[in-house]
Structures are given as C-alpha cells and as structure tokens.
Amino acid sequence: MPTAWASQPVLRVAAASDLKFVLAQLLETFQKETGLRVEASFGSSGNFARQIRQGLPVHLFMSADEGWVLQLVEAGLTRRLPDGLADRGVVYGLGRIALIVPAASTLQLDPELKGLQAGWSRVGKFAIANPEHAPYGRAAQQALEKLDVWSMAKTRLVLGENIAQATQFVTTGAAQAGITALALALAPEVARQVRHIVLPESLHQPMRQRMVVLKDAPPAAERLYAYLQTPSAQAVFRRYGFMV
Secondary structure: OOOHHHHHHHHEEEEEEEHHHHHHHHHHHHHHHOEEEEEEEEOHHHHHHHHHHHHOOOEEEEOOOOHHHHHHHOOOOEOOOOOEEEEEOEEEEEEEEEEEEEOOOOOOOOOHHHHHHHOOHHHHOEEEEEOOHHHHHHHHHHHHHHOHHHHHHHHHHEOOOOHHHHHHHHOOOOOOOOEEEEEHHHHHHOOOOEEEEEHHHHOOOOEEEEEEEEEOOOOHHHHHHHOOOOOOHHHHHHHHOOOO
16 A cells, blocks of 8 residues: 555545446546545445435445435535535436346347347346336336336346346346446446447436535545546546436
8 A cells, every 4th residue: 555545534435336337447547646545335326325324434425316415415414515505416427227138148139128028038037226226226117117018027027236236137147138227338347248228318217316525524525526527537427328
C-alpha cells in the first residue's frame, strides 16, 4: 500500500450491482489520480437503502432507482448543503435492460421476445433479479408484462438477490435465458459468455439512477462525487450502455 494512502480516510461506497464493472474501472482511475482509497460494495439498491437506514456506515450511495435515494433524503440521512437544505443527489445515468442467453444457445434474440417464446421448451429456468427490491428485476417484470409473456415466464423464474446474481445464473448455465442490466451484458467478463439484445426502453419505466453523499461523509467523498460527474467519467458510463 502506498505510504500516502495510510493517512487518507477510506471512502466507502454502496453501489447498485449493475455498476460492478463500470465502477471498478472508474475507481481505479480515481484512486490513481487522487491517492484516495475507496472500498465499494455491490448489491440491490433496495437492500442497501434499508441497511443505510439501519446504520450501514457508507459515504456515497449509488442507486439503480432514484426512489431509494429520495427516501433517504426524506429521512434526513443525506448531507446538508451550504444553504442548509438536504442534498438530493444527482442522476448519473439512465439504465437499460437486455435479454441474454448463453453464448452457445440457439435461442433467437429479438426485442419482442418472439424467438424466446418459440424456443421456450428449451428454457428450464429464466433468470431475473428479485423485483421486490432490485430495480432491474422490477424493470424486467414490467417488460415481460408489457410483451404479454409474464404468465409464461413466471412459471420458470429463478430470482437473483440482485442483477449480478441473476446474470450469473445465465453465465453458469443455471438458467437458459434471463434479463439483465445492459451495463453487465456489455462488460467483457460477461460479454464473452453470453449473447444479448437490448430491450426497448418503452417496455419499462425509466431507470433513473441517482447517487448521493450521505450524512457525516468526510470531505473527500465530495471529490469522488464530483469526479463521477466529469465528462471523462460520463464517457465511461456511456461505454457501458448508460444514457448520460
């Protein structure tokens, strides 16, 4: 560990699972440029919001659903701005969803899921994140309902605790198809194991992803918060499929 790091506070980030790969890249650059240390945890936004209300000691929360952030604002758990008002954070990107199948699968991919329906007999399990607390799971359910295939899909659902776990079900062969975050489908670590097609954003409610600095965070947290809004950071978000 560089000597300069020893005197710096460790910034703790609670981040939505769809950020696993894009944030790893961003934090590597940020740490090299600033000498600050950052530890990121990834999980479902709903679970993180509940844990923060219960005292989870993190400094920055990056949610896949801005609703969870705004609930923390109302609870008085975000930092105070110089004018005395509670920080409501900022939207850092709009998320998209994608249908994925293992790379060797013969299922046809199309945005209306007609190929999936035609090959449904080959789908033993269909993976999505748990819609009760994972925004990408909720978006997946909305898309399946809008395409009138929810009743078919729910009989073979396997629910991930978060979108990363749902994706893993497909990459490991535990599920023969699923719906994931485009940011994960585009990550090289995942992309070489699956085929994907982006689903139309009209199939689900907008996924406004918001981040906020939490109450009692050290000043260094604001540097990370500002860095993630820079043009160079936004370019990385776009490469992973986010609309910025």
